[in-house]
Amino acid sequence: MKTVFATLLLFLLRRVSASYRSSPEEECRRELLELRSSIGSLQSSLLIGAWQLRNLREHNHFYRPSTEHSSSPPNLNKTMKSAELKTTALPKTSGNLIVYDQDCSTLYNRAQPPSGFYRIRPRSDMEPFLVYCDMTHGGGWTVVQRRRNGKVDFNRDWEEYKSGFGHFKEKNDEFWLGNEHIYTLLKEGMFSNIPPECDVYLKYRRRILLFAFYYGSLEFRLILPGENLMRIDLMDWNGQRTYAFYENFRISDEKGKYRLQFGLYSGKAGDALSGGSHMKDQWSISHNGMPFSTRDRDHDRYLQGSCAKENKGGWWYNRCHAANLNGKFYRNGEYKGTHDNGMVWLTWRGLWNSLRHTSMKVRPLLFMDSLGSGAGPGE
Numbered sequence: 001m002k003t004v005f006a007t008l009l010l011f012l013l014r015r016v017s018a019s020y021r022s023s024p025e026e027e028c029r030r031e032l033l034e035l036r037s038s039i040g041s042l043q044s045s046l047l048i049g050a051w052q053l054r055n056l057r058e059h060n061h062f063y064r065p066s067t068e069h070s071s072s073p074p075n076l077n078k079t080m081k082s083a084e085l086k087t088t089a090l091p092k093t094s095g096n097l098i099v100y101d102q103d104c105s106t107l108y109n110r111a112q113p114p115s116g117f118y119r120i121r122p123r124s125d126m127e128p129f130l131v132y133c134d135m136t137h138g139g140g141w142t143v144v145q146r147r148r149n150g151k152v153d154f155n156r157d158w159e160e161y162k163s164g165f166g167h168f169k170e171k172n173d174e175f176w177l178g179n180e181h182i183y184t185l186l187k188e189g190m191f192s193n194i195p196p197e198c199d200v201y202l203k204y205r206r207r208i209l210l211f212a213f214y215y216g217s218l219e220f221r222l223i224l225p226g227e228n229l230m231r232i233d234l235m236d237w238n239g240q241r242t243y244a245f246y247e248n249f250r251i252s253d254e255k256g257k258y259r260l261q262f263g264l265y266s267g268k269a270g271d272a273l274s275g276g277s278h279m280k281d282q283w284s285i286s287h288n289g290m291p292f293s294t295r296d297r298d299h300d301r302y303l304q305g306s307c308a309k310e311n312k313g314g315w316w317y318n319r320c321h322a323a324n325l326n327g328k329f330y331r332n333g334e335y336k337g338t339h340d341n342g343m344v345w346l347t348w349r350g351l352w353n354s355l356r357h358t359s360m361k362v363r364p365l366l367f368m369d370s371l372g373s374g375a376g377p378g379e
């Protein structure tokens with residue numbers, strides 16, 4: 001009898017406890033709350049880590065202004081000068097990794113200098129080269145293409161597109177950074193903004209970082225170390241501006257004909273690189289997956305002719321294009337002709353309205369500017 005009573009009691013207790021077990025929704029909500037709180041603390045730790053590292057780099061390794069007190073704000077002109085002196089004084093094989101920055105984002109982290117031309121070295125075993133660092137729109141952008149005034153001819157051969165051309169001196173100089181440089185820059189993976197020395201980063205690297213200040217707002221998404229963000233800025237002849245973002249912009253090496261690949265689009269200019277919104281057109285004009293073509297190397301899908309010859313530039317032509325930013329510079333927006341060879345972006349001003357300014361610039365996807373204020377899309 002006692003056994004029966006005990007069994008009954010146990011059964012009743014189980015039923016009661018089962019009724020108090022939280023529902024899946026509640027569990028989910030609780031987990032979400034926990035996740036949010038851990039992301040919050042992770043975020044703070046990361047900010048602190050980045051700040052500590054920057055401080056360490058500026059005051060312990062690189063800048064040692066003898067007269068300045070370490071807690072006083074760094075004098076930019078002075079520190080930049082001392083950085084220059086130190087850079088040129090050191091032999092190239094010194095092994096000092098802080099001699100040159102890997103890209104403009106590391107330069108921005110280190111010194112926050114104004115926009116301008118700086119030397120970078122994406123890989124320690126290669127010669128440094130000059131790039132334009134755009135420190136607007138949150139800073140840290142390495143510019144790979146720039147059109148401003150039509151002074152530089154972009155109708156060039158494979159070798160020139162490979163090594164780069166244009167002027168690298170004045171504020172409004174036009175250039176193509178060069179496919180080899182672009183390949184190296186993007187291949188190395190851009191995650192310099194997340195300091196590898198940072199404990200928090202090491203701790204969470206295996207799990208993949210789960211948060212980011214993403215286009216100016218805090219959104220949750222997966223970001224793999226090394227991912228980059230390409231920003232394309234456009235301005236027409238009325239001074240109207242727009243922009244497009246592409247995640248994970250990559251090109252293959254020369255053997256692979258500098259084939260283009262990119263991920264998600266966002267922005268206001270429309271996704272011309274993917275060929276616009278019509279499925280039918282995308283097949284023939286999307287640039288994703290296309291090899292690079294120049295007037296002397298035809299790798300496009302236009303069998304009857306050469307897109308590069310017709311469109312006056314080197315580009316990832318398909319059959320032929322929905323974006324032609326290396327095309328011909330027309331002085332007044334709208335133009336007529338046999339071929340739509342202007343500097344065009346189909347999804348914004350169409351194929352017969354050539355743009356006045358263009359630039360293509362890249363930085364790590366996970367980038368904290370000004371200690372985490374977040375880079376908004378700008379105007």
Ligand SMILES: [Ca+2]
Nearest residue numbers: 298302305306
């Ligand atoms: Ca062809």
